[in-house]
Amino acid sequence: MIDAELYRVFNTVATCGTVSAAAEALFVTQPAVSKSIRKLEELTDCRLFIRSSKGVRLSTEGQILFEYVKKGFEHLQNGEQVLKKIRNREEGLVRVGISSTLCRYYFIPHLEAFHQRYPGIRITIVNRTSPETLKLLEGGLIDFGIISIPKKRSPFVYRELLTIRDVFVAGRDFPGLQGPVPLQALGQYPLMMLEKDNVTRQYIDAYLTENGAMLQPDIEIGSLDFLVEFARIGLGVALVIRNFIDDELRFGLLREIEVTPAPPPRQIGIVMPANLPLSVAAKAFIDALCPQVRP
Amino acid sequence: MIDAELYRVFNTVATCGTVSAAAEALFVTQPAVSKSIRKLEELTDCRLFIRSSKGVRLSTEGQILFEYVKKGFEHLQNGEQVLKKIRNREEGLVRVGISSTLCRYYFIPHLEAFHQRYPGIRITIVNRTSPETLKLLEGGLIDFGIISIPKKRSPFVYRELLTIRDVFVAGRDFPGLQGPVPLQALGQYPLMMLEKDNVTRQYIDAYLTENGAMLQPDIEIGSLDFLVEFARIGLGVALVIRNFIDDELRFGLLREIEVTPAPPPRQIGIVMPANLPLSVAAKAFIDALCPQVRP
DNA sequence: ATCATGATATAACCTTGGGTTATGGTATAA
DNA sequence: TTATACCATAACCCAAGGTTATATCATGAT
Numbered sequence: 001m002i003d004a005e006l007y008r009v010f011n012t013v014a015t016c017g018t019v020s021a022a023a024e025a026l027f028v029t030q031p032a033v034s035k036s037i038r039k040l041e042e043l044t045d046c047r048l049f050i051r052s053s054k055g056v057r058l059s060t061e062g063q064i065l066f067e068y069v070k071k072g073f074e075h076l077q078n079g080e081q082v083l084k085k086i087r088n089r090e091e092g093l094v095r096v097g098i099s100s101t102l103c104r105y106y107f108i109p110h111l112e113a114f115h116q117r118y119p120g121i122r123i124t125i126v127n128r129t130s131p132e133t134l135k136l137l138e139g140g141l142i143d144f145g146i147i148s149i150p151k152k153r154s155p156f157v158y159r160e161l162l163t164i165r166d167v168f169v170a171g172r173d174f175p176g177l178q179g180p181v182p183l184q185a186l187g188q189y190p191l192m193m194l195e196k197d198n199v200t201r202q203y204i205d206a207y208l209t210e211n212g213a214m215l216q217p218d219i220e221i222g223s224l225d226f227l228v229e230f231a232r233i234g235l236g237v238a239l240v241i242r243n244f245i246d247d248e249l250r251f252g253l254l255r256e257i258e259v260t261p262a263p264p265p266r267q268i269g270i271v272m273p274a275n276l277p278l279s280v281a282a283k284a285f286i287d288a289l290c291p292q293v294r295p
Numbered sequence: 296m297i298d299a300e301l302y303r304v305f306n307t308v309a310t311c312g313t314v315s316a317a318a319e320a321l322f323v324t325q326p327a328v329s330k331s332i333r334k335l336e337e338l339t340d341c342r343l344f345i346r347s348s349k350g351v352r353l354s355t356e357g358q359i360l361f362e363y364v365k366k367g368f369e370h371l372q373n374g375e376q377v378l379k380k381i382r383n384r385e386e387g388l389v390r391v392g393i394s395s396t397l398c399r400y401y402f403i404p405h406l407e408a409f410h411q412r413y414p415g416i417r418i419t420i421v422n423r424t425s426p427e428t429l430k431l432l433e434g435g436l437i438d439f440g441i442i443s444i445p446k447k448r449s450p451f452v453y454r455e456l457l458t459i460r461d462v463f464v465a466g467r468d469f470p471g472l473q474g475p476v477p478l479q480a481l482g483q484y485p486l487m488m489l490e491k492d493n494v495t496r497q498y499i500d501a502y503l504t505e506n507g508a509m510l511q512p513d514i515e516i517g518s519l520d521f522l523v524e525f526a527r528i529g530l531g532v533a534l535v536i537r538n539f540i541d542d543e544l545r546f547g548l549l550r551e552i553e554v555t556p557a558p559p560p561r562q563i564g565i566v567m568p569a570n571l572p573l574s575v576a577a578k579a580f581i582d583a584l585c586p587q588v589r590p
Numbered sequence: 591a592t593c594a595t596g597a598t599a600t601a602a603c604c605t606t607g608g609g610t611t612a613t614g615g616t617a618t619a620a
Numbered sequence: 621t622t623a624t625a626c627c628a629t630a631a632c633c634c635a636a637g638g639t640t641a642t643a644t645c646a647t648g649a650t
Contacts, residue, residue, distance in 0.1 A: 004299035005637095007371055019598065032638050034599065039637095044378050047572040053597050053646035060388075060574035061381055068374025072367045076302055079363025083339050086356055093355075277342040279355035300608095314627060327609050329628060334608095348617035348626055 002043050009036040010048065011073045014066045018055035085120070092121040092281030097133035097145035101200070101224045102268060105244035106162065107146065114288050121281045130199045137273060143282035144272035148199055157274040161290055165242040166204060166263040169254045171234035180258040183213045190236025192227050193217040204239055207263045228254070297338050304331040305343065306368045309361045313350035380415070387416040387576030392428035392440035396495075396519045397563060400539035401457065402441065409583050416576045425494045432568060438577035439567035443494055454565040456585055460537040461499060461558040464549045466529035475553040478508045485531025487522050488512040499534055502558045523549070
């Protein structure tokens, strides 16, 4: 194929109507443009322009070529424009994998802030469990995930967002369990936890086993919402995430039950593919989530 | 706009899937391509490819850009192809202005030959009088015209095709007018000529006036066909073009009446715009009509 | 007629940027 | 481990494209 730059010059000259104007538009001198169109004419072996003292106009063959070249450069220019907008974060798409719980209690404010800051970037949220989120990440179906306690050693890279603590809570008027109590003491009360397949639950089960407490929950449910609600109306003792029930504690709707040993704190963080460049939009989102500098 | 050559390299790499293959396709070395895509990435400030030891693949932004660039270069390549076909005379259009008489008696065999030689070139024939043909030429609506006795001094250039002679003819058994006769002698017979607005007629009128013969035709008609036919059935003496009644003379259907002085021979020729390049197709046609070399 | 203007063409020269060769790093397959 | 195929980097080089200067031509105004 002929040097695409020659077509660009041709396109500009045909559009401008004079060689001089085209030269100005291309930020080069007039002889340079003259030379270029002459060269294109030699390569195509076709007279493309009719020169006169008033400027140039397209020959029969030039007109035909111009129909194609014009369209071609419209596409190239559109592409350039779109890329520029993406670069300026005026357009784009970011696909996030996140559990329902984290979305509900942690993610929404960030989402809102990001959307206000970059209204042109569309956001896709895929609500799945952590293992499924990792699968999606592997398949390239999401840009990054937000999960808790990511396993080390995998083709992903992690970034901590927040340290969370698991705590036991009960309703305001729930009897007993005042002050620090041993873990085993909870066995006497109705216990409420998340479902088995939840990562949080698995973490807690490990913690319980480690401390020799064979506690089984009386109620299992998929959503933290319900746990909070059930505890509030006095159904029993619920295991919830401390960070997400600030309001209930402040307003006295729930009270925290201090157990020893307390469940060790853990992290939630971003997981993303290692060695794969993030899209501009995804990078912007992650920067908004944790604006620390990177090497 | 960014250097179009960089987009071409981008397009090739994206299509080939590896830098090395693209280099081969572009007839350059691999480092040259590496450098080009790096430069494009710098100019757009976007990572466009994800490199691996198996090759490269498009990043999110690269994919988006590629959608546009691909289409863009499809157009450019199509244009290049079409121009090549025009150059090879496999496609094209030639627009000829010619009178009905010349078309009927002179042009058709050439037309046929040209069409057989270049079946891909479409032909438009515009049947008009010579002055109208010149107008069309001026307006750029035809590529060239075929007319007789072009006036000198105009923004056109001429090329002779054929010398023609105007002769008087009568039917085989038409009485009298044997051997050379003076022009005035024709006044005794029914005279048949083309219509007033015909260039041939004007030429003959000037010839008659010049020779002091105030002859008026008894029959005027627009088509040479009818003149020939009328003479054949003995209606009178017709003024026709010698070159176009070869057959009738050979078969003895008509006989030529020698008058003194004879009308001076004149030419038919091609008229085309001066200083305007002809289209490839038009040039091919003219070359086929009179294959003489040009300066 | 004459001159001024604005357009393209041409020639000679210069420089920069794309291309080359050589080399190194890194996954993947044998 | 070796071998291979791929991409990145560095240093060098030279032609292609650009610049300046000038010629030429057509046009329109004085």
